[in-house]
Amino acid sequence: MLTVQNLTCARGGVPVLADVSFAVEAGRTLILRGPNGIGKTTLLRTLAGLQPAIGGEVTFPEDEGAYASHADGIKTALTVTENLSFWADVHGAPLPDGIFETFDLADLRDRLGGTLSAGQKRRLGLARLGVIGRKVLFLDEPTVSLDGFSVKLFADWLQNAHLAAGGIAVIATHIDLGLDAPELDLTPFKAADDAGGGSDEAFL
Numbered sequence: 726m727l728t729v730q731n732l733t734c735a736r737g738g739v740p741v742l743a744d745v746s747f748a749v750e751a752g753r754t755l756i757l758r759g760p761n762g763i764g765k766t767t768l769l770r771t772l773a774g775l776q777p778a779i780g781g782e783v784t785f786p787e788d789e790g791a792y793a794s795h796a797d798g799i800k801t802a803l804t805v806t807e808n809l810s811f812w813a814d815v816h817g818a819p820l821p822d823g824i825f826e827t828f829d830l831a832d833l834r835d836r837l838g839g840t841l842s843a844g845q846k847r848r849l850g851l852a853r854l855g856v857i858g859r860k861v862l863f864l865d866e867p868t869v870s871l872d873g874f875s876v877k878l879f880a881d882w883l884q885n886a887h888l889a890a891g892g893i894a895v896i897a898t899h900i901d902l903g904l905d906a907p908e909l910d911l912t913p914f915k916a917a918d919d920a921g922g923g924s925d926e927a928f929l
């Protein structure tokens with residue numbers, strides 16, 4: 726179970742979203758909606774504990790969270806197999822059966838990460854989620870660069886593997902993933918305007 730109570734998050738010291746509350750049960754997904762700049766990335770990073778909240782509380786099972794950003798986070802000098810094996814080793818887990826097939830990477834196992842197309846890199850980045858075994862996923866535009874076939878591959882993995890095993894996902898996306906999932910429009914949680922306009926580290 727993921728619970729979020731009265732969460733207020735900020736960029737550059739300026740509140741972006743205020744008093745966000747929701748809960749997501751095991752086996753369920755929540756889709757975050759809202760226009761560009763509303764604060765989806767900021768909220769996901771705060772939920773994952775990568776930046777401090779200004780106020781409020783986030784609870785989920787300890788060491789079970791994982792955040793995946795716009796960036797693929799792959800190692801360009803390693804092959805596809807080596808990339809996934811690296812993450813499996815970090816998390817002390819074996820590579821799941823069929824992981825290459827699940828993300829349509831079987832024919833690319835020996836290719837260097839740096840030589841993959843944008844969509845192939847994204848599939849590899851998403852396959853990493855299937856390797857690390859974390860229960861609570863915070864995903865920022867996970868299907869960027871993916872064609873329709875690959876979007877379905879990802880949605881199928883999410884539904885049939887991650888959620889079916891009791892996982893949770895909070896996903897910021899502008900497209901329809903074809904999931905039976907509630908949506909939370911963040912527009913009503915926009916923090917009051919602050920003319921200060923602070924700056925902060927930029928995230929990929």
Ligand SMILES: Nc1ncnc2c1ncn2[C@@H]1O[C@H](COP(=O)(O)OP(=O)(O)OP(=O)(O)O)[C@@H](O)[C@H]1O
Pocket residue numbers: 736737741759760761762763764765766767768923924925926927928
């Ligand atoms: N490095 C930064 N320093 C200061 N403010 C920033 C920085 N990066 C983003 N912001 C601001 O924080 C607010 C929230 O940005 P955020 O990236 O969380 O929005 P988003 O909903 O994910 O947008 P998008 O849909 O375009 O990805 C925006 O007003 C944005 O301009």
